[in-house]
Amino acid sequence: MRTWVKPLLAAGVCALALATPAFAGGTVTVLTPGGSVKDGGRAALWGPAAATLGITVREETTDEGLPAVRLQAGAGRVTSDIVFLSAYEAELGGREGILEPIDYSVVDKSKFMPGTTSPFCVGIYGYATVLAWNTKTYPAKAPAGWKDFFDTKAFPGKRAMRGNAETQIEVALLGDGVAPADLYKVMSTDEGIKRALDRIRTLKPNIAVWWSSGAQHAQLMQDGEVDMSTGWNGRFQSAKKAGGKTDYTFNQGILATDCFAVPKGAPNKELAMKMIGAMSNAKSQAELTKFITYGPVIPEAFEVGIIPPETARLLPTHPDYRDRLIIQDIGWWAKNNDRIKALYEDMMTE
Amino acid sequence: MIAQGSDMAGAMTAAPAPGGEPKLRLRRWLETALPVAPGLAIVFAFVLLPCLWLVWLSLFNDTGQISGENYQRIAEQVSYRRIFVTTFSVSLQTVLCCLVLGVPLATFIVSLPERTRALFVAFILFPLWTSLLVRAYAWLVILQRNGLINSWLLQAGLIDEPLPLAFNAFATVLGMTHIMLPVFLLPVIGAMSGIDRGLMRAAASMGASRAHAYRTVFLPLALPGILAGATLVFVMSLGFYVTPAILGGGNVQVISMRIARSLSTYSNFGAAAAIGVVLLIATFAMLGVSLTLRKLLLRR
Numbered sequence: 001m002r003t004w005v006k007p008l009l010a011a012g013v014c015a016l017a018l019a020t021p022a023f024a025g026g027t028v029t030v031l032t033p034g035g036s037v038k039d040g041g042r043a044a045l046w047g048p049a050a051a052t053l054g055i056t057v058r059e060e061t062t063d064e065g066l067p068a069v070r071l072q073a074g075a076g077r078v079t080s081d082i083v084f085l086s087a088y089e090a091e092l093g094g095r096e097g098i099l100e101p102i103d104y105s106v107v108d109k110s111k112f113m114p115g116t117t118s119p120f121c122v123g124i125y126g127y128a129t130v131l132a133w134n135t136k137t138y139p140a141k142a143p144a145g146w147k148d149f150f151d152t153k154a155f156p157g158k159r160a161m162r163g164n165a166e167t168q169i170e171v172a173l174l175g176d177g178v179a180p181a182d183l184y185k186v187m188s189t190d191e192g193i194k195r196a197l198d199r200i201r202t203l204k205p206n207i208a209v210w211w212s213s214g215a216q217h218a219q220l221m222q223d224g225e226v227d228m229s230t231g232w233n234g235r236f237q238s239a240k241k242a243g244g245k246t247d248y249t250f251n252q253g254i255l256a257t258d259c260f261a262v263p264k265g266a267p268n269k270e271l272a273m274k275m276i277g278a279m280s281n282a283k284s285q286a287e288l289t290k291f292i293t294y295g296p297v298i299p300e301a302f303e304v305g306i307i308p309p310e311t312a313r314l315l316p317t318h319p320d321y322r323d324r325l326i327i328q329d330i331g332w333w334a335k336n337n338d339r340i341k342a343l344y345e346d347m348m349t350e
Numbered sequence: 351m352i353a354q355g356s357d358m359a360g361a362m363t364a365a366p367a368p369g370g371e372p373k374l375r376l377r378r379w380l381e382t383a384l385p386v387a388p389g390l391a392i393v394f395a396f397v398l399l400p401c402l403w404l405v406w407l408s409l410f411n412d413t414g415q416i417s418g419e420n421y422q423r424i425a426e427q428v429s430y431r432r433i434f435v436t437t438f439s440v441s442l443q444t445v446l447c448c449l450v451l452g453v454p455l456a457t458f459i460v461s462l463p464e465r466t467r468a469l470f471v472a473f474i475l476f477p478l479w480t481s482l483l484v485r486a487y488a489w490l491v492i493l494q495r496n497g498l499i500n501s502w503l504l505q506a507g508l509i510d511e512p513l514p515l516a517f518n519a520f521a522t523v524l525g526m527t528h529i530m531l532p533v534f535l536l537p538v539i540g541a542m543s544g545i546d547r548g549l550m551r552a553a554a555s556m557g558a559s560r561a562h563a564y565r566t567v568f569l570p571l572a573l574p575g576i577l578a579g580a581t582l583v584f585v586m587s588l589g590f591y592v593t594p595a596i597l598g599g600g601n602v603q604v605i606s607m608r609i610a611r612s613l614s615t616y617s618n619f620g621a622a623a624a625i626g627v628v629l630l631i632a633t634f635a636m637l638g639v640s641l642t643l644r645k646l647l648l649r650r
Contacts, residue, residue, distance in 0.1 A: 209601070211600065
């Protein structure tokens with residue numbers, strides 16, 4: 001008898017779950033990268049928001065956000081209402097005209113850190129490109145910023161940089177003494193780009209590896225293969241936790257975000273905007289840190305008593321680091337990446 | 351394919367060739383054509399068509415317009431030229447390593463008695479069953495800064511600084527040779543075991559030293575196998591991805607990595623297709639060189 005009771009019960013529960021919100025009105029389809037982002041999102045973001053609004057959420061999973069939106073738009077059959085994108089992808093999507101402008105009358109922009117919302121995308125969390133070093137190689141004095149990364153006299157040793165220009169141009173110019181406030185002004189001139197590339201050129205004899213993934217730069221630090229590396233804060237934290245002689249600083253970290261966007265022609269566009277508005281609150285973003293160690297981009301999230309202090313210190317958007325972070329101008333990259341990546345590749349293969 | 355076959359058969363019956371019963375010739379032709387047809391159809395559908403499609407794709411830029419942009423980029427951007435040079439140079443070095451290691455090894459193996467020889471061939475085949483990825487990481491464990499070799503040398507006091515063994519062309523060529531050596535050995539062993547040993551004895555009876563007989567009798571007879579092995583290794587090396595990506599550490603940029611990046615990071619199919627087409631043409635050119643070389647060497 002037991003064999004059929006369970007499925008029947010399950011079916012009943014499902015029917016109830018499906019039926020109740022249907023009265024309240026509507027379904028929203030969320031396209032996520034899956035994994036802990038999806039689990040955390042369901043528990044902290046769209047789960048609570050859907051309950052508040054009385055709607056149902058359907059989840060779809062993809063490895064690649066923007067290509068998926070391109071495919072849907074190209075086929076003329078948009079099925080997703082809300083998509084997870086990196087801010088860079090959202091900037092490109094906005095330029096290509098395949099995203100809806102965000103309705104900021106239902107999404108409260110004022111809660112967010114400056115630079116974490118854009119015309120086409122609303123920030124969910126931020127991650128930073130930071131400087132990590134081997135604590136065994138530099139036991140006395142730790143490097144404090146990108147200037148030290150390029151200073152092979154005071155800090156001799158092997159380096160790893162990204163095999164992709166994005167964030168590394170910023171790193172090079174900050175290392176060359178450009179003030180954070182002038183960063184993108186300098187990057188917008190040809191001399192500025194040349195200055196950045198030349199800075200990296202002089203470091204090249206010390207660059208042992210050009211990393212291509214987060215897993216790789218974490219492993220390099222953990223194995224002591226290089227003495228300093230650029231890379232993502234979460235990955236270095238894992239290397240440190242796994243017992244690698246690794247430490248890192250949020251000083252001059254370069255903050256980028258992942259965000260919610262709405263594809264052009266989304267079947268439930270208005271509801272999607274409302275959902276994004278409902279998900280954009282301090283409590284939700286704070287809850288999300290229980291699943292992924294990325295930093296909330298609504299500063300109030302650190303004040304609602306959900307994030308334990310020791311976890312908070314691992315997040316790049318912690319109030320103590322905020323002034324020292326540089327928020328990446330993703331619009332600049334969307335506009336210039338094609339040109340810069342070619343110059344960077346030329347420099348790398350010299 | 352079959353429709354085409356019957357057309358040709360029609361042409362044959364209309365104008366019978368002298369010296370043969372047309373029906374018999376048709377039957378003979380069908381007897382060879384029919385069994386080959388499925389194979390040819392597969393080659394056409396899964397090799398030829400995709401290649402043509404690749405050429406077609408490469409003619410569009412990322413906004414979907416027909417343009418020569420993708421080829422222009424390859425011609426103008428310096429890093430593309432360097433990447434092609436790196437790819438060919440790493441492949442050539444792999445071939446050289448295979449020649450240096452493989453020819454003596456194959457000579458040794460074919461000189462063994464039948465049963466021991468089979469054992470050695472089995473040893474050669476074993477690595478072919480191990481994953482590329484595993485072997486690349488295994489080399490990393492051996493070669494890296496805190497790896498086996500460096501820690502031994504440091505402990506023995508032979509060096510003060512770890513040697514830069516990993517993340518460079520050396521490590522890449524080493525890893526690729528490890529993978530390609532069996533591929534090289536198989537045709538070479540095949541060719542060498544077909545050589546009549548009596549010829550060496552005949553040379554010796556006429557006063558040739560062993561080395562001289564090996565050089566003037568044995569090697570020239572093994573040459574077709576050696577050339578086949580070398581060509582196979584070279585062409586396969588051109589498409590390597592995993593090994594240079596892991597053991598090169600970004601310092602060895604090869605064509606396949608650029609293709610992958612064009613696709614996965616920038617989803618630019620046209621750009622990736624254009625690199626593929628250029629690589630294909632370059633590979634054919636190399637095959638041409640190899641065939642000419644073969645002709646010249648064998649004629650002599």
